[in-house]
Amino acid sequence: MEIRLLRTESFRLTAIFAVLFVGATLILSGVLYAIVDSAFKSEIILNARQDLAAVKKGYDAEGIGEATEVVNQRLARPTTSDFLLLQNAAGQRVAGNLPAVTPVIGTVRLPVPTARKDDHGAEHRILGRGQFIAPGVYAFAGQNLAVLKATEHKALRAIGWTLAAALIFAVAGGIALSRGFLRRMDTMTQTCQAIMAGRLSDRIPEPGTQDELARLASTINAMLDRISTLMENVRQISTDIAHDLRTPLTRLRHRLELVSAEATTVEEYGVAVDRVIADTDGILSIFSALLRIGQIEAGAARASFRQVDLDKVVKSLADIYGPVAEDRKHVLAIPVIEPAKVLGDRELLSQMLVNLIENAIAHTPDRTRITIDLRMTEAGASMRIADNGPGIPAGEREKVFRRFYRLEQGRSTPGSGLGLSLVAAITQIHGATIELTDNAPGLCATIAFPKCR
Amino acid sequence: MKILLIEDDDDTAQYVAKGLRQSGHAVERVRDGNDGLALAKDNAHDIIILDRMLPGMDGLSLAKQLRESGSQTPILFLTTMGGVGDRVEGLEAGGDDYLVKPFALAELIARVNSLTRRSQRTGAEQQTTLRVGDLEMDLIARTVSRHGRLIELQPQEFKLLEYLVRHEGRVVTRTMLIENVWELHFDPQTNIVESHMSRLRTKVDKDFSIQLIQTIRGTGYILRGN
Ligand SMILES: Nc1ncnc2c1ncn2[C@@H]1O[C@H](COP(=O)(O)OP(=O)(O)OP(=O)(O)O)[C@@H](O)[C@H]1O
Numbered sequence: 156m157e158i159r160l161l162r163t164e165s166f167r168l169t170a171i172f173a174v175l176f177v178g179a180t181l182i183l184s185g186v187l188y189a190i191v192d193s194a195f196k197s198e199i200i201l202n203a204r205q206d207l208a209a210v211k212k213g214y215d216a217e218g219i220g221e222a223t224e225v226v227n228q229r230l231a232r233p234t235t236s237d238f239l240l241l242q243n244a245a246g247q248r249v250a251g252n253l254p255a256v257t258p259v260i261g262t263v264r265l266p267v268p269t270a271r272k273d274d275h276g277a278e279h280r281i282l283g284r285g286q287f288i289a290p291g292v293y294a295f296a297g298q299n300l301a302v303l304k305a306t307e308h309k310a311l312r313a314i315g316w317t318l319a320a321a322l323i324f325a326v327a328g329g330i331a332l333s334r335g336f337l338r339r340m341d342t343m344t345q346t347c348q349a350i351m352a353g354r355l356s357d358r359i360p361e362p363g364t365q366d367e368l369a370r371l372a373s374t375i376n377a378m379l380d381r382i383s384t385l386m387e388n389v390r391q392i393s394t395d396i397a398h399d400l401r402t403p404l405t406r407l408r409h410r411l412e413l414v415s416a417e418a419t420t421v422e423e424y425g426v427a428v429d430r431v432i433a434d435t436d437g438i439l440s441i442f443s444a445l446l447r448i449g450q451i452e453a454g455a456a457r458a459s460f461r462q463v464d465l466d467k468v469v470k471s472l473a474d475i476y477g478p479v480a481e482d483r484k485h486v487l488a489i490p491v492i493e494p495a496k497v498l499g500d501r502e503l504l505s506q507m508l509v510n511l512i513e514n515a516i517a518h519t520p521d522r523t524r525i526t527i528d529l530r531m532t533e534a535g536a537s538m539r540i541a542d543n544g545p546g547i548p549a550g551e552r553e554k555v556f557r558r559f560y561r562l563e564q565g566r567s568t569p570g571s572g573l574g575l576s577l578v579a580a581i582t583q584i585h586g587a588t589i590e591l592t593d594n595a596p597g598l599c600a601t602i603a604f605p606k607c608r
Numbered sequence: 609m610k611i612l613l614i615e616d617d618d619d620t621a622q623y624v625a626k627g628l629r630q631s632g633h634a635v636e637r638v639r640d641g642n643d644g645l646a647l648a649k650d651n652a653h654d655i656i657i658l659d660r661m662l663p664g665m666d667g668l669s670l671a672k673q674l675r676e677s678g679s680q681t682p683i684l685f686l687t688t689m690g691g692v693g694d695r696v697e698g699l700e701a702g703g704d705d706y707l708v709k710p711f712a713l714a715e716l717i718a719r720v721n722s723l724t725r726r727s728q729r730t731g732a733e734q735q736t737t738l739r740v741g742d743l744e745m746d747l748i749a750r751t752v753s754r755h756g757r758l759i760e761l762q763p764q765e766f767k768l769l770e771y772l773v774r775h776e777g778r779v780v781t782r783t784m785l786i787e788n789v790w791e792l793h794f795d796p797q798t799n800i801v802e803s804h805m806s807r808l809r810t811k812v813d814k815d816f817s818i819q820l821i822q823t824i825r826g827t828g829y830i831l832r833g834n
């Protein structure tokens with residue numbers, strides 16, 4: 156047997172229970188033994204008293220002859236004491252089935268006259284009572300203890316066997332349990348090792364039971380699923396980044412190629428270089444947006460959160476963006492701005508709003524109406540940025556939060572598709588939720604902040 | 609102007625030093641934070657350009673120690689650390705301006721010029737009226753007039769004009785305006801500067817022969833009295 160089997164928790168538990176069970180059984184048997192033993196013995200003494208009383212009654216009534224008669228009668232009956240003795244004042248036996256003894260009063264133990272030893276080599280003894288029924292006339296009544304002893308031996312043997320059986324069951328059960336436990340642990344370990352070795356899709360088999368190992372297995376599996384989704388996301392993101400950076404880099408390369416082929420004057424070179432610098436700045440700003448999203452998602456900014464007057468932020472941004480919207484013949488209105496405090500980072504909250512406002516300006520046709528509402532509700536601050544532009548189709552409303560995701564019709568407007576990803580990261584770090592809905596027509600973004608204590 | 613450049617990256621240092629020298633500044637450059645602090649404590653420079661990640665001693669501690677030693681030399685942080693909170697950290701450590709790499713040389717030079725002038729201007733912070741040419745700004749009544757004629761400005765326009773006036777004769781970049789006038793510390797996608805500037809110019813310059821605000825192509829704006 157493997158040593159580690161004995162070290163398992165289930166085996167240890169079984170062993171402890173086995174020991175406790177044996178101990179309890181021993182105590183119980185001991186108590187039972189004592190009770191039965193003493194009950195049996197008092198029964199013997201009680202019988203002896205009755206027999207002696209009958210003998211005395213006979214003697215008192217009609218003398219030694221009658222007493223002898225009573226002794227003989229009683230010996231013939233099965234229910235009374237099985238050993239009786241009646242001796243006269245001279246110390247000689249008058250009646251009974253015992254040899255004469257030196258008279259002793261009270262509870263007495265006498266050897267069995269046949270002197271047969273029992274199986275265990277112990278001498279049989281008679282337990283009984285001695286008494287003078289008249290001056291000098293001694294009587295004894297008692298029973299052989301062999302019956303009791305034999306019963307007790309049987310009982311003890313039965314208890315012994317039961318205990319042995321229980322112990323065997325306990326050990327066997329413990330081993331079986333531990334085996335099962337170990338086997339399941341081993342599959343878990345092996346699965347984990349397989350995953351570490353690269354078989355990422357492996358999962359721990361779930362037996363469908365409700366025990367703690369099954370729960371552990373399903374928890375581990377759920378964790379693995381979560382990790383693999385995250386890894387899939389990361390993989391997706393890096394593929395996207397590579398893909399989406401290729402476009403501006405390709406454009407940059409084309410431009411440089413054209414310059415080197417066609418530019419002849421210093422002025423032409425100058426113009427081309429300026430454009431290349433602008434392109435490069437575009438690429439760099441994609442990088443810094445990506446870094447910023449990553450940094451916000453990491454959550455470190457939470458450490459510097461403080462109370463921000465969101466209403467002031469909204470008002471000042473509306474002031475700043477009013478003219479910008481106007482230049483596009485849009486209208487930017489803030490019909491309802493209730494005072495609202497939010498725990499957060501002012502800079503990030505501004506950026507979130509700016510991205511949403513700029514989307515409403517950039518992805519809509521002229522003369523669009525943009526409204527920002529801020530209300531304090533029971534649940535916390537709730538902000539709505541709505542426009543009456545073309546909106547986003549229901550099927551795309553989740554996808555636009557992905558990095559680089561842009562709608563087909565939005566491709567002509569400048570942008571990199573990172574604005575809403577940043578918004579999502581910022582709402583998330585603030586414990587807020589963002590929901591895009593149909594403004595019929597247009598888009599409505601609702602951001603619900605948690606209550607700020 | 610004498611500029612102390614504390615920067616460990618050789619390429620950046622070369623690029624920065626060359627640009628600054630071309631615009632008429634003297635540049636002394638050190639690589640190591642400890643050397644930088646020792647030099648800065650001599651108070652022989654008009655401005656310090658400081659990287660954040662440096663061998664020897666990081667830029668933040670350097671700035672803190674320099675300020676503790678009583679030096680008032682303006683510090684411009686020039687760093688790749690542009691995360692949320694990094695700028696605030698830099699300013700709290702004693703920095704006067706914070707520019708994140710990558711940056712345009714014109715941007716750096718505009719900021720350096722802005723800082724050197726600021727350090728020269730002493731005790732002038734309490735002015736209640738600003739004057740440039742025939743333009744007058746009353747900072748208490750928040751009114752603007754040109755040639756005695758009152759000009760109505762929106763609060764945002766007033767703030768913008770005040771910034772330009774305070775930087776009279778010096779180039780202010782778009783980013784400087786976005787950061788200092790509107791207090792946004794990221795790059796907006798839309799032309800907020802252009803939108804506000806065109807409104808301001810219509811009000812301030814349109815009816816006058818002398819145009820106070822001029823565009824510096826590709827960089828920003830400048831306000832001049834004549
Ligand atoms: N208010 C809106 N109305 C209609 N479509 C919108 C609106 N806001 C966003 N979209 C769509 O969602 C897409 C993703 O928006 P997001 O802000 O993430 O990127 P972007 O605006 O294209 O680029 P960036 O914000 O990085 O400059 C947009 O390209 C546009 O197609």
Ligand SMILES: [Mg+2]
Nearest residue numbers: 514570574575
């Ligand atoms: Mg956007």
